[in-house]
Amino acid sequence: MSRDHTQACPVARSLNIFGDHWTMLIIREFFYGASRFKQLQQETGIAKNLLSERLKMLVEQGIVEKTDVGERGTRFAYSLTAKGESLFPVLVCIFQWGNRELYGSGNQPAELVEKSTNLPIAKIQVMSRDGRLLDRNAVKTRFL
Amino acid sequence: MSRDHTQACPVARSLNIFGDHWTMLIIREFFYGASRFKQLQQETGIAKNLLSERLKMLVEQGIVEKTDVGERGTRFAYSLTAKGESLFPVLVCIFQWGNRELYGSGNQPAELVEKSTNLPIAKIQVMSRDGRLLDRNAVKTRFL
DNA sequence: CAATATTGGTTTAAAAATGCAACTAAAATA
DNA sequence: TATTTTAGTTGCATTTTTAAACCAATATTG
Numbered sequence: 001m002s003r004d005h006t007q008a009c010p011v012a013r014s015l016n017i018f019g020d021h022w023t024m025l026i027i028r029e030f031f032y033g034a035s036r037f038k039q040l041q042q043e044t045g046i047a048k049n050l051l052s053e054r055l056k057m058l059v060e061q062g063i064v065e066k067t068d069v070g071e072r073g074t075r076f077a078y079s080l081t082a083k084g085e086s087l088f089p090v091l092v093c094i095f096q097w098g099n100r101e102l103y104g105s106g107n108q109p110a111e112l113v114e115k116s117t118n119l120p121i122a123k124i125q126v127m128s129r130d131g132r133l134l135d136r137n138a139v140k141t142r143f144l
Numbered sequence: 145m146s147r148d149h150t151q152a153c154p155v156a157r158s159l160n161i162f163g164d165h166w167t168m169l170i171i172r173e174f175f176y177g178a179s180r181f182k183q184l185q186q187e188t189g190i191a192k193n194l195l196s197e198r199l200k201m202l203v204e205q206g207i208v209e210k211t212d213v214g215e216r217g218t219r220f221a222y223s224l225t226a227k228g229e230s231l232f233p234v235l236v237c238i239f240q241w242g243n244r245e246l247y248g249s250g251n252q253p254a255e256l257v258e259k260s261t262n263l264p265i266a267k268i269q270v271m272s273r274d275g276r277l278l279d280r281n282a283v284k285t286r287f288l
Numbered sequence: 289c290a291a292t293a294t295t296g297g298t299t300t301a302a303a304a305a306t307g308c309a310a311c312t313a314a315a316a317t318a
Numbered sequence: 319t320a321t322t323t324t325a326g327t328t329g330c331a332t333t334t335t336t337a338a339a340c341c342a343a344t345a346t347t348g
């Protein structure tokens with residue numbers, strides 16, 4: 001990745017971690033159940049050296065854990081930490097945006113459903129704490 | 145940006161558009177009210193050639209509009225289209241994740257509040273259509 | 289148990305993208 | 319009219335990415 005953003009902004013700081021072509025795709029694979037290096041590499045199509053670097057970075061950032069699974073060997077499993085799992089809404093949000101805006105209606109390749117009911121999940125929206133829908137003009141950033 | 149993802153996945157396709165170091169930061173500036181080239185460049189810190197390229201791409205993608213504001217001149221204003229505005233939840237989601245996970249509690253540089261009340265907005269969450277909270281294990285991707 | 293295949297990488301070189309500074313033309317301002 | 323500002327473009331050095339080859343340890347097969 002290119003030089004880090006230095007701004008004291010949560011968006012800029014987040015982009016320092018997953019603001020690139022591959023990282024969010026790796027995270028997606030974790031949500032789809034991948035855990036091994038090979039899986040991650042094949043499912044995303046990323047080059048092995050980049051995957052290696054990205055995983056190192058994600059482990060450093062506390063987003064991914066690396067555990068030994070080969071009886072004192074060189075076999076490892078990668079998985080999301082709690083911090084990594086908390087990216088779930090971000091991933092869902094990106095999924096939903098792409099699905100709504102990047103395909104003709106009815107041409108979507110997939111949809112997110114609740115496992116137990118098979119029903120589509122709700123559209124993610126920005127709301128007030130008492131449940132009113134907020135459009136972008138109703139929200140501002142308050143600097144602390 | 146690097147070579148396009150070819151996967152038929154809404155996440156991969158979205159990353160082809162904003163999966164880089166700068167694009168989401170440019171979008172952030174639009175939500176903060178920027179409209180001119182100079183503003184976007186100064187607030188984000190992006191190099192001018194890159195900003196130029198990114199804006200061209202965003203206009204092509206139908207996310208940003210370029211309008212002439214200088215009485216038949218070379219003065220322009222950029223603004224989000226409806227497609228661009230629909231990135232608001234994605235941006236909010238990234239903001240909230242960064243704010244919760246990347247700073248010690250109480251050290252957040254900013255928070256998102258409702259303009260009219262000054263109260264913090266709700267945390268964005270993944271829910272079923274009837275309003276139940278869904279964790280990542282309760283959701284799956286159904287391919288169509 | 290020996291031979292083969294798989295995993296989880298590292299290394300290298302070429303291609304592409306980024307960062308930075310210098311330059312420019314038109315328009316706005318003084 | 320002179321100066322400044324805007325909205326870029328151009329060129330070059332640096333950094334990243336891509337793709338392929340290579341490797342050691344482990345697991346699987348016969």
